[in-house]
Amino acid sequence: MSTETPTWERFDRRRRLGRFFALLATAVTVLVSWRFLSIEFVALDTVPREVADLLTRMYPPDVAYTPEIVGPLIETVHIAALGTIGAVALAIPVALLAAENTTPNALTYWLGKVLVTVSRSVNTIIWALIFVVMFGAGALPGAIAIAFRSVGFLGKLLGEEIEEIDFGQVEAVRAAGASPVQMLLYGILPQVKPALVGLTVYRWEINIRDSTVLGFVGAGGIGVELFRAIDAFAWRSVSMILIAILGIVVLSELISKQTRGMVR
Amino acid sequence: MAAGEATWDRPSVFPRREIKWLTYLAVVAFFLWSAWGLGAAPGRILDGIGNAVTLAGDFVPPEATPRQRTRIVEKMLESVAIAMVSTLTGILVSVPIAFMAAENISPRPLYALNRGLISISRAFNAIIVAIIAVKAVGFGPLAGIVTITFKTVGFFSKLLAEDIEDIDMGSVEAVRAAGSSPVQTLLYGVVPQIVPRFAGLSIYRWDINIRTSTIIGIVGAGGIGSVLLTAFNRYDYGYVSAILLAIIAVVLVAEGVSAVVRRRYQ
Numbered sequence: 262m263s264t265e266t267p268t269w270e271r272f273d274r275r276r277r278l279g280r281f282f283a284l285l286a287t288a289v290t291v292l293v294s295w296r297f298l299s300i301e302f303v304a305l306d307t308v309p310r311e312v313a314d315l316l317t318r319m320y321p322p323d324v325a326y327t328p329e330i331v332g333p334l335i336e337t338v339h340i341a342a343l344g345t346i347g348a349v350a351l352a353i354p355v356a357l358l359a360a361e362n363t364t365p366n367a368l369t370y371w372l373g374k375v376l377v378t379v380s381r382s383v384n385t386i387i388w389a390l391i392f393v394v395m396f397g398a399g400a401l402p403g404a405i406a407i408a409f410r411s412v413g414f415l416g417k418l419l420g421e422e423i424e425e426i427d428f429g430q431v432e433a434v435r436a437a438g439a440s441p442v443q444m445l446l447y448g449i450l451p452q453v454k455p456a457l458v459g460l461t462v463y464r465w466e467i468n469i470r471d472s473t474v475l476g477f478v479g480a481g482g483i484g485v486e487l488f489r490a491i492d493a494f495a496w497r498s499v500s501m502i503l504i505a506i507l508g509i510v511v512l513s514e515l516i517s518k519q520t521r522g523m524v525r
Numbered sequence: 526m527a528a529g530e531a532t533w534d535r536p537s538v539f540p541r542r543e544i545k546w547l548t549y550l551a552v553v554a555f556f557l558w559s560a561w562g563l564g565a566a567p568g569r570i571l572d573g574i575g576n577a578v579t580l581a582g583d584f585v586p587p588e589a590t591p592r593q594r595t596r597i598v599e600k601m602l603e604s605v606a607i608a609m610v611s612t613l614t615g616i617l618v619s620v621p622i623a624f625m626a627a628e629n630i631s632p633r634p635l636y637a638l639n640r641g642l643i644s645i646s647r648a649f650n651a652i653i654v655a656i657i658a659v660k661a662v663g664f665g666p667l668a669g670i671v672t673i674t675f676k677t678v679g680f681f682s683k684l685l686a687e688d689i690e691d692i693d694m695g696s697v698e699a700v701r702a703a704g705s706s707p708v709q710t711l712l713y714g715v716v717p718q719i720v721p722r723f724a725g726l727s728i729y730r731w732d733i734n735i736r737t738s739t740i741i742g743i744v745g746a747g748g749i750g751s752v753l754l755t756a757f758n759r760y761d762y763g764y765v766s767a768i769l770l771a772i773i774a775v776v777l778v779a780e781g782v783s784a785v786v787r788r789r790y791q
Contacts, residue, residue: 290609291609291610291613293606294605294606294607294609294610295606295610297602297603297606298603298606298607298610298666298667298670298747300666300667300670307662308661308662308667308671311661311662312661312662312671314661315657315660315661335562336562336563338559339558339559339562339563340559340563342555342556342559343556343559343560343563346556378773378777379773382736382772382773382776382777383769383772383773384736384739384740386652386740386743387740387753387769387772390753390754390757394580394757394762395573395576395577395580396569396573396576396577397573399563399564400562400563400564401563401564401569401570401573402573404563405573470648470650471650473649473650473653474650474652474653477652477656477743477744478743481563484652484653487653487656488656491656491657491660499657503649503653506648506649506653507644507645507648507649510648510649511644511648523538524538
């Protein structure tokens with residue numbers, strides 16, 4: 262075969278094998294998981310039927326129930342707002358620690374990274390469980406839980422912003438004889454301010470979503486009402502609450518998008 | 526201030542200075558209202574911090590009897606298995622929805638319908654979906670799978686639809702011009718352009734699903750979350766922190782795997 266025609270192949274042999282085995286491994290894992298959970302295939306039929314049944318019981322939403330959910334809904338908004346502001350206060354030092362160019366030494370850098378990681382790995386609802394134990398039930402532990410969960414997100418992303426600043430400006434402020442606080446205020450903050458505002462608003466939007474469930478563990482907000490309604494099988498009230506949550510989430514999404522568009 | 530002297534104003538997003546101060550004032554007032562609404566009195570916070578210090582002692586050291594350790598491992602495997610299965614089912618459901626939710630290849634009404642579906646999936650927290658799923662299909666991992674599948678659809682379809690909207694329509698036109706059917710146009714014009722992103726998104730969502738599957742047990746939808754809630758209710762805080770460490774470890778491993786795979790793909 263001297264006149265071998267050149268063929269084009271997207272991947273070489275080794276990568277093709279790699280992709281094949283990766284797919285195979287994934288397929289096997291999923292199958293093993295399915296067997297492990299010992300769910301029968303019958304389930305595939307029950308799920309849509311049960312869900313449809315639930316939906317019929319939820320319709321129409323109980324509009325008369327609205328006055329009772331306004332209070333908890335406002336509380337949810339409060340929790341998200343306070344949680345976000347608390348998170349910003351906590352996240353700024355964490356971000357400074359977790360940014361390579363502002364952290365004092367390797368140890369503090371490591372500390373910053375650990376704080377960010379722990380905050381992000383523990384879900385809001387778990388933080389809420391912990392703070393309900395410490396502060397007792399109510400909206401305050403909810404707000405603190407939201408703050409602790411958001412620190413990781415804000416600290417990580419703000420830290421990345423700080424790493425990208427022009428350090429020459431910070432040097433210039435320092436050369437003018439500024440104290441560390443003044444360096445922070447005049448050298449670093451103006452450069453990350455748009456990112457700080459954008460990230461804060463973005464996190465606030467996420468926090469609105471998260472604070473709707475805090476009530477399940479006794480940490481206030483609309484979740485308390487939702488949990489009560491579900492326990493009482495008051496499905497029409499449930500759908501009213503869900504509509505209210507949907508409304509507030511969509512509203513916060515719009516505000517967030519608008520604000521982020523302005524600062525960008 | 527001599528007349529005509531050029532002054533420099535810092536660029537601002539606000540058209541007028543008064544509007545800027547009004548906005549700041551409104552934001553501050555809003556936060557004060559929130560603080561008042563929650564009863565976040567300094568005294569109460571200080572009390573809580575006092576409590577916290579005492580209670581923090583109960584959380585360390587993390588401890589678990591051998592039997593509890595087996596329980597953690599068993600339930601953690603259940604969490605991971607739920608995440609595995611529901612990532613697959615979630616993606617299977619998401620793909621058609623993503624195509625229908627892409628503005629450039631989907632008819633207008635279908636587009637609006639699927640965008641609405643995506644919004645609903647994204648608006649509700651996994652815990653809310655889980656509690657409804659538990660009522661619908663009963664306690665256990667199946668409710669977890671339903672929940673995470675539903676949550677995956679919102680995320681995955683949205684991002685995949687955005688990728689489909691960003692494709693080069695020229696290649697699609699070329700395939701169409703060669704006389705292909707609509708299905709062939711999708712298969713040879715659209716699909717090859719989104720495959721790399723598809724793989725990245727799948728593994729990213731798998732990572733998020735692992736996180737989610739560790740908490741939905743709190744409302745009875747399977748996985749380690751149920752163990753955590755029981756430990757909390759029994760004030761067994763050493764066990765609680767052992768479970769938390771296990772969750773953090775698994776989440777970190779998932780995040781690591783996800784990061785490595787995504788870097789190799791992109």
